Amino acid sequence: MIRLALKMLFGDNAKYLMLVAGLFFATFLIVQQASVFCGLMRWTTSTLKNVAAPIYVVEERVEQVNETNPMRDTDVARVRSVAAVRWAMPLFSGLQRVRLADGSFKTIQLLGIDSASLAGAPGRMIEGNLEDLRLPNTVVIDELATTRLSSDPSDPSKKVKIGDQFEINDVEARVVGICEALRSFTGGPYIWTTYERALLYTPGARKMLTAVIAAPVEGMTANQAADEIEKATGLRAFVNEGFGSNPRDRMTAKGEHYGDFNTSTIWWYVKNTGIPISFGTTVVIGFIVGVAISCQTFYAFVLDNLKHLGALKAMGMSNFRLSIMLVFQAFTVGLIGFGLGLLATSGFALGAINNGQPPFYMQWQIPIGAFVAIQVICMLAALMGIIRLSLYEPAMVFRA
């Protein structure tokens, strides 16, 4: 029966291709848009990935890493004084403009880390020596900065290299290292320097400290230490473990209180920007396009084959077996359309990864969710066909 179902399906080339095309586009729209959305949300937490400290202590009203309230430098000492804290270091994070040799400006994400411990330094250096950051007027830049801050980004020979100089807020900055880093939410490169020098690069203000990064003492989890810090200092302490549920998540009068800074940051963007609506709309459109094209085409396919299916019914094929045939046909086109859509999305992903943008992050839940969505579309289409077929009297086959 399965063979019969497939032969009937593949024999009608036009409708088969139309069905596959509809499901292909639906898959591509759903997976690609959902992955770009996840990539963009991941970019919002780039600072947390690039400065991978276990605990971030921020001002008590802060909800996301890209919009912090400045704290006093003395807050570092207050955090250090908590018994649950193994170490605590200052962190500066802010947008700055780099003045290039040709007089043009580029926006960068400036990070200032403790010069003694270099806590918060990039995870992997590609070139140069991290310790050179202790030398006067020095910075470590990420790979993106080598082209973004170049006088001619299209010419690889003009990439920024170790020893090159530029100005940040009229203060000289000399490159002593190149590192790997995740791109910032604004699309600009990350530049590391020492905390003190970051304050020099930044226009002065009464309070400049962005966050205190910390680690728990041995035998204590980051969550336990964060609880202790909050109790002792009144500051807000987030853990930095990644998006997801956290034991410290709780509901307050002001809304959800998240224990993880990644989760809190991403939910802030979801709740306070139009980004999810925009991407969500496209995903929904993808689903609707899939439903519209597939259901209509599959129904037309069933109608075209109704007299043959009716003949099978008259010859003694049960409604159940005919329904199984339709379900299998719908499942097959769903599988092929989904496969092709996923292949096209992979091609897009390859381009995005090579190019560095647009943001693209396909978590395993996305293709699985898309597969379920596509199969829901197909089963809806099959259901329409099954209903039509079940209403078809086998005696109708005798009417010419």
Place this chain on the structure above:
Amino acid sequence: MPDPDPSSRIVVDVRALEKSFGEGPNRIHVLKQVSLQANTGEIMMLVGPSGCGKTTLLSAIAGTLKVESGTIHVFGSPLEKMSNSALTDFRAKNIGFIFQQFNLIPTLSVAENVGVPLLIQGYSNRVAIKRAREILEKVGLGDRWKERPNKLSGGQQQRVAIARALVHEPPLVICDEPTAALDARNGEIVLDLFREVARSANRAVIIVTHDNRILSYADRIARMDDGEIVEVIEQNDQRTQHFIHEHAH
């Protein structure tokens, strides 16, 4: 469901059948107290003007249409008492169908089309194709088994449909206007095949037809008019010869 009784000569026994379509003032009484028997080894033809109820009666005998009252026994099994699933099963095992428009599936090969009734009964594709090729040899299409039906002439397609109706060796073969789409020569070839089928053991053929050219092949002719069986005449009856002569001209 009782199995067909091989000792009985009566294949189909229809009594006082009533069937209407529509509701209220639009209700049409299609079958009125119709009674009819068909026996093994014979070709019975149902004739009559369009709309007289021939196809409705054929559908009822085939178990594809529920009737309002009366009884239909096919090989002793009361169809009117069977559930839908039992009827479906009964049709699969006992009835071979030949439709006016052949209803061959265009995306399947000739042999795959012929093998469909065997697939319905749960045989493997390999067995179905093997048996289909055997029966295609018998209808003279053994060398065309791989082709698609649309590559064949109307007569050849009808022979494929006949092969499909016979491949699972059903005791009853039901044909609806089998020669409507055929020229005289192909019509004769097909009718010769029907005669051969009907003469084989414990088998009967019931044909609905408008085609007067084929009446001479009938063992019995049931003439219908306005939902009733007006007369049933035997081939060796003088009336039959007169009937055939009258209608053929």
